[in-house]
Amino acid sequence: MPNFNIDSQKKRKYDAIVIGSGISGGWSAKELTDRGMKTLMLERGRDVKHIVDYPTATLQPWEFEHRRQLPLEVRKANPVISKCYAFYEGTTQFFVKDEEHPYVQEKPFDWIRGYQVGGKSLMWARMTQRWSDYDYDGPSRDGYAVDWPIRYADIAPWYSHVEKFAGITGNKDGLPTLPDGEFLPAYELSCVEQYFKDQMATHYKDRYVISGRTAHLSQPQDIHYKQGRAKCVHRTICERGCPYGGYFSSNASTIPWALKSGKLTLRPHSVVHSIIYDEEKGTATGVRVIDANTMEMMEFYAKVIFVNAAALNSNLILLNSTSNRFPNGFGNDSGVLGKYVAFHNYRARISAEYEGHLDSTTDGRKPSSGYIPRFRNVYKQETDFLRGYASGFSASRGDYRSNDGIGTELKENLSKSTPDNRWRVGSGIMGETIPKQSNYVALDETKKDQWGIPQLKISVGYDDNDEKMIKDFFEQFTEMYTKAGFKNIRTSDSKQAAGLDIHEMGGVRMGKDPKTSMLNKWHQIHACKNVFVTDGSCMTSTSTQNPSLTYMAYSARAADFAVQELKKRNL
Numbered sequence: 001m002p003n004f005n006i007d008s009q010k011k012r013k014y015d016a017i018v019i020g021s022g023i024s025g026g027w028s029a030k031e032l033t034d035r036g037m038k039t040l041m042l043e044r045g046r047d048v049k050h051i052v053d054y055p056t057a058t059l060q061p062w063e064f065e066h067r068r069q070l071p072l073e074v075r076k077a078n079p080v081i082s083k084c085y086a087f088y089e090g091t092t093q094f095f096v097k098d099e100e101h102p103y104v105q106e107k108p109f110d111w112i113r114g115y116q117v118g119g120k121s122l123m124w125a126r127m128t129q130r131w132s133d134y135d136y137d138g139p140s141r142d143g144y145a146v147d148w149p150i151r152y153a154d155i156a157p158w159y160s161h162v163e164k165f166a167g168i169t170g171n172k173d174g175l176p177t178l179p180d181g182e183f184l185p186a187y188e189l190s191c192v193e194q195y196f197k198d199q200m201a202t203h204y205k206d207r208y209v210i211s212g213r214t215a216h217l218s219q220p221q222d223i224h225y226k227q228g229r230a231k232c233v234h235r236t237i238c239e240r241g242c243p244y245g246g247y248f249s250s251n252a253s254t255i256p257w258a259l260k261s262g263k264l265t266l267r268p269h270s271v272v273h274s275i276i277y278d279e280e281k282g283t284a285t286g287v288r289v290i291d292a293n294t295m296e297m298m299e300f301y302a303k304v305i306f307v308n309a310a311a312l313n314s315n316l317i318l319l320n321s322t323s324n325r326f327p328n329g330f331g332n333d334s335g336v337l338g339k340y341v342a343f344h345n346y347r348a349r350i351s352a353e354y355e356g357h358l359d360s361t362t363d364g365r366k367p368s369s370g371y372i373p374r375f376r377n378v379y380k381q382e383t384d385f386l387r388g389y390a391s392g393f394s395a396s397r398g399d400y401r402s403n404d405g406i407g408t409e410l411k412e413n414l415s416k417s418t419p420d421n422r423w424r425v426g427s428g429i430m431g432e433t434i435p436k437q438s439n440y441v442a443l444d445e446t447k448k449d450q451w452g453i454p455q456l457k458i459s460v461g462y463d464d465n466d467e468k469m470i471k472d473f474f475e476q477f478t479e480m481y482t483k484a485g486f487k488n489i490r491t492s493d494s495k496q497a498a499g500l501d502i503h504e505m506g507g508v509r510m511g512k513d514p515k516t517s518m519l520n521k522w523h524q525i526h527a528c529k530n531v532f533v534t535d536g537s538c539m540t541s542t543s544t545q546n547p548s549l550t551y552m553a554y555s556a557r558a559a560d561f562a563v564q565e566l567k568k569r570n571l
Helices: 004-011 023-034 072-077 133-142 152-166 191-203 222-226 254-260 311-320 408-415 464-483 548-567
Strands: 013-019 039-042 264-267 270-278 283-291 297-307 339-342 348-354 370-372 389-396 423-432 440-448 454-459 487-493 505-507 528-533
Touching: 004 013, 013 023, 013 283, 023 039, 023 254, 023 297, 023 548, 039 254, 039 297, 133 152, 152 548, 191 370, 191 389, 191 423, 191 464, 254 264, 270 297, 270 311, 283 528, 297 311, 297 548, 311 339, 311 440, 311 454, 311 505, 339 440, 348 464, 389 464, 423 464, 464 487, 528 548
Parallel strands: 013 039, 013 297, 039 264, 297 528
Antiparallel strands: 270 283, 283 297, 339 505, 348 423, 348 487, 370 389, 389 423, 440 454
16 A cells, blocks of 8 residues: 555655745745756745736826825724835735734834745845945954855855846946946936036045946846846836836746746745754754645655745744754754844935026936945944945936916916926935844744744844934035035934834844854855755845845855755765
8 A cells, every 4th residue: 555645745855945935035946946956935925927916017097096095094904014115005915914924023113024926026126236345344343243254255256147137237337345247238317416426526535426226127138038028118116016027026037937947846825834853864854834725734845945035034934943953943053043133224314406407307217316335434444333324316306387277277287397496306324233132033922923833023123323323324415415516405314113124134144153153154054054044134244235136146156055065965
C-alpha cells in the first residue's frame, strides 16, 4: 500500500522557498529560477496578475464615485492607512485596511502594508539611488549599530545587474556620495529646478541638485520588451498599477519572468506561521503555512529559504519560529532579533515661491523631480546630530481660471487658462534615524491575529537626534532658498508618527560578529546557513537613500551565492 503521507510531502518539496512576493521576494524568485531552482513563492494575500487585476488603472477622475476622495466612513474605519499619501479611492484595493491585520502600538506607529502578489512594489514611490561607502561606513564611525560586513564594492556589480533588468533613469553625475549606475535617459529638470541647481553650484561646493533616479522606462531596451513591458507614458498614477509595465514592479517584471521559466510555483493566500527547524540535522527544512481561506495548517519543504516578507513581517515570522534550539526566535543566539529597528525621518517640509521665469511653465507630467543627496556629516562629523538627510526639490506653476460671470461668460472664462504669476517650490527631508536597542518589535504576550499568530508589538519612535536633524534641515534649506532668491519661505513639521515613511528597516541586522548580529555578509542567518534574509529587515543602518534598489541588489547577490553553495554541498 502506498504511503500517501510521503507522496504528499514529495509534492510539497522544492529546491527553494521564497516568503513574500514584493520587491525582494520577486528578485529572489527570479534569480533562483534563472539558475534552475524549483521555487515556491508564498504570499499571504490574494493574487494580482499584471494588467488584468488593475481595476482603476484606466479610470478618469470623473469615473470614480467620489471623485477619488475617500468616503468619511472609510477614513473613520481606517485611521492609520488613511494617513498614507497613496491611499485614495483609486488604490484602496492594494492597501491593508486597519482591521485586516491588527498590531499593537506600544509607541504610535503607522504600519503601511500591501498584502497581495507584488506587495508594495505596486504602490512604491519608485525612487532608486545606490549607496556609497560613506553610507556603509556610518555605524563604524559613530558607534551606533554595528559595522556592516559589506561595502559598496561588494554590491556594485549587483546594482548594475538589477538596474539593467529593472530599468532605472538617471544621469552620470559623478558624485562620490551617490555612485552612478546603469541608466536609461534621465527626465529633464524644469527650468526652475535647473535654476536652483545652478544657484546651489554657485553658492556651495557640496550641495548638488540632480535629476531624480527612478524605476521608469524612459527608453526601454530589449530586456524590457522581453519582459512584456513598454515605455512609461507619464500618467503619474502608478500606484493604481501600470498596464504598460512602465515602472518596475514584481507583477510586471520579476514574477512573470520567473513563471515563464516553468520553475516557479506561486501560492497566494498563504500566511507563513513559522520556519521549521530540524534539531537533528541542524538546519531549516521548510515552512509552516496557514491557508488564509481554509485555515488549514500545512508544511512545505526546501533546501534553502528566503525570508522576504517585508521588514516587520520578516521579524514577526522569525520571532514566531521557536524551537528547542531557538527558544527566543529563529537564529536569535545574539538576542538582537527584533531590535535596532530604524526608519526614515520624513517629518519636515519647506516651501517657497519664485517670481522668475514667468515666460515659462511646465507642459505635461513626469515621474520624477530634482534630488539633493546628503551633504551633512558625510566626510566627518560636523553637526550636533549624527548621520544626515537627503531631500527632493520640485517646482511647479499652475494655471489660473476665472470663475467670474454666469452662463456663456462663465463657460468662456473657465475655458481660458492663464499661468499663475509665480512658481511654487518645495523640499522634504529624508533623514537617517539611528538604530537603537530601544526601537524594537516583539510578539505580544496575549493578543493574537485571526490566524492564531501573536500580534506584532511595535515600539519605534523619534528621538532627540531626529529633532536636531529637523532643526538643521530648516536652517540649511532656508539659507539655500534665500540664496536662490525664493520668497515667502515656509517650514512645517508634520509631527507624523514613525512608519508613515514606509521605510522601516532592521531587526534582523547584518554584521560581522554572531554575538551582535543575525546575518553574515551573504545574508545567511549565522546559526542556520540555509535561511537567507534580504528584505528591509536585514539593514544594519538606513542611510539617506530610498532603500528598494538596495534590496533588489541584496536579493540577487544572495540568491546567486545560495545556488553556488548548494552546488558545493555547503547547504
